[in-house]
Amino acid sequence: MQLQSKIDSPRLEIRNLRKRYGHRHVVDDVSLSVRPGNVTCLLGPSGCGKSTTLRMIAGVDMQDSGEIYVDGQLICDTVFRIPPERRQIGLMFQDFALFPHMSVADNVAFGLKNAREEKRDRVEELLAKVNLGWAIDKYPHVLSGGEQQRVALARALAPRPRIMLMDEPFSGLDNRLRDGIRDETLAVLKEEDTAVLLVTHEPEEAMRMADEIALMRDGRIVQQGAPYNIYNAPVDKQAVAFFSDVNVIHSQSNGALTDTPFGQFLTPGWEDGAPVDIVIRPQHFKLDFDRDGRGPLPTESDGVAARGVVMRSRFMGNESLVEFVMDHDGSELKVTVPNVFLPKPGTALWLTVRRDRCFVFPAEN
The missing domain is CATH 2.40.50.140 (Nucleic acid-binding proteins)
Structure with missing residues (x-):
């Protein structure tokens, strides 16, 4: 029973997060949780507060109120705050941000503090998972956009983060590549048992990747649940119209x-x-x-x-x-x-x- 309780507990939990800029509530009383190996999508139009929510979880922005927990432990409220680099949270963005002067191996190993041999073993393991073992000594400029995205994924996973935050990570890829890269990325994240919070404004992407969707509008989550339920039991007319x-x-x-x-x-x-x-x-x-x-x-x-x-x-x-x-x-x-x-x-x-x-x-x- 104790083991089952641990398995069912959320890896990431945010409670009543709020953030204001001037008189505008950018994030207004947002709460959600993500379990290990699951993908939750923050879905909504541009400007609804998705990316701001991600930045608060990462520790880049400070919330005005609310709490953030990782594996049941408080990592941030308005008084106590663990620095971003100690939160064991990985980040992936639309901009792959690879270092052009470093090899693929050095890019992936950048955040690792292990001994050299251990670093190399981890780099080889992750590049094999993303089918880029052949590119270990190449430089980013010789890789395609999809290959660079997979390098960015390997780099984000290298320190074994407990949580992965992804902000529109596939929007820079053309449609021909996007579906395949999304599926490969999802498979690797689930294999690593990483809890994933993905921000997107594309309903198709959320339906394809998410175990759970949190639909945001004007800084608030207006509906949350499995993709099937969100689509077939929408909370209002705007929720219906967002998907079709x-x-x-x-x-x-x-x-x-x-x-x-x-x-x-x-x-x-x-x-x-x-x-x-x-x-x-x-x-x-x-x-x-x-x-x-x-x-x-x-x-x-x-x-x-x-x-x-x-x-x-x-x-x-x-x-x-x-x-x-x-x-x-x-x-x-x-x-x-x-x-x-x-x-x-x-x-x-x-x-x-x-x-x-x-x-x-x-x-x-």
Whole structure:
């Protein structure tokens, strides 16, 4: 039981961190934890406080209030503070910051204080993990961007940090390399049993890498959980829109039901007359190709079919994006269709929607 408790305890824990610059709360009451071998992503738009949170954990910035713990031990509050170099926290940034006048081996060994043979053994071990053993005596300028990123990872891991802080580390790589480098990096970090806190503004990166996502907005964490839960049970309309395009239908609740052109939606708990926004992702519409006003009725889960006219269509690779103007009120809807589907502008089609995949939120003013 004692062993299980130790395994389940967080490696990194921050409690109620706050940071102000002038009258602006850049970080406002942020709390989270990361366990060994797990990746937590701080996800949010630029300027929401992600990087400031990272700098406070690293010890570069000092919080105005709140506490930071590593393996249950306090490392920083507003009175007590362990210096950055003694926190056993590794850092990786978009800028690889390799020393151009040093070999790959010397770059990786830079933060090590071991004897020379021990340093060499650790360097060789890490370069083998990142598939760069052949580059041990090369210099950074002869390596590609992806290879330099892997050297930076090896250097950050060399002192065996208990925690790795990563601030947009892959944004400088082109799309062709990014996925492979991310996967390789994640594998090495998990093998080292390092707790990882990754900052990114890209939802796809967070979904791909994270065991848990903390969605930030205006200095606060507005939702936290596994990627599946964050995506499928968003806390508000902005959370839905951060991960994908959205369509919004404005309506009013009436007797726990809301009328829309696509049928009635269940809105239990809402007062009669309460304005609501029904939020629908483009992939949750269906095109009713058999319907011409006389075809089969949609299933109960698909609600009622509504007619729209194609404005434009574009092929996006794995899917096609079709934009409609709807007959009932002239509103515009975005619909994604698998594979190639490029109807001409002016084509009339009927749409249904998966009501069980929609979200209902209070209407915004």
